[in-house]
Amino acid sequence: MSSNPQAGRDGAARDAGAAEEVDPALRLFTLALRSRLTVAVAESLTGGRVAAAVTAVPGASAVLRGSVTAYATDLKARVLGVDAGLLDRVGAVDGEVARQMAEGVRKLCGADVGIATTGVAGPSEQDGKAVGTVYVAVVGPDPEDAEVAYERFAGDRGEIQRAATRLALASAVAHLTSWAAG
Template identity: 50%
Template sequence: MTAVEDGPDQAAVRLVEVLRAGGLTLGCAESLTGGLLTAAVVGVPGASDVLRGGVVAYAPEVKTHVLGVDDSLIARVGTVDADVAVAMARGALHVLGCDLAVATTGVAGPGPSEGHPAGTVYVACVMRSTSEVRGLLIDGDRAEVRESTVRTALEMAASVASSDHRGTVEASSSPDAVEGEEGTP
């Protein structure tokens, strides 16, 4: 999936094309993906037309101080939660001044964290009038969990950015089982 080794990720290419066609800009707020999502977008020629930036918010304090996630939310639910993913995306929308923000949070592994098993992931995509959050339970090692999360985030962002999603709100806050890269239950 790395842009350097294999050329641009096709899901990232599609996202950049959809954003460009819609005249939209993108911002990323990443926790467990640690910059991989932003790097996938940057790997696409012409990404500078649509990408405003990315924030790697690995520590809870970065989520609260930089992205504006409410301290009380994290105290109540921890960092691995659908509402935290949405709050991270909303924060990126504000901080980065973009039209669409994507956020990732979860447990890459190898072991559990905050009472959640490895592979528990939340991805949120937010626009001013639209938000979607998806909970996933991804089977695989640390690298596979992170790569599958990036793929899901890219595909969700392209879907949300498309005109048929504007003005809707969709949510799935309980993790869906996903095996490996394909994303099939």
């Protein structure tokens, strides 16, 4: 037992944040399973939180092919195939970068759907982009059928990462729902 009462509260807050992310992850899992689609995730500012939320769902291996945390800008190009010239021109925090990350991880992992996050969690701006700037992309088998979401979240680093994770999961759920309907 911890002699620091704050440690218990911090742990409970982390657990509550993780529980918030499981419900949309469960919806993503259910939709992907019903549609017989596999998913791969590329993450930057979320640092593996999206994949962790999906793997918290029992049976996740039926839909999640894999994930890549490409935190360093050069890895976005070398591992995920993001255009290096684009990265030089706009930096790592950009909607087209997110789209290329999603397409790259989809191909790398042999998945039907790629999900990607990039943004600025803080505490300071990056490449002229403000703290809280987040781009999420979802790409399916047809690269032309991609969605990129942009949000600007307030909060500290952890709050921004959690909000970006929820946005990624919600965007993927919305995209899969529209495919199933369409």
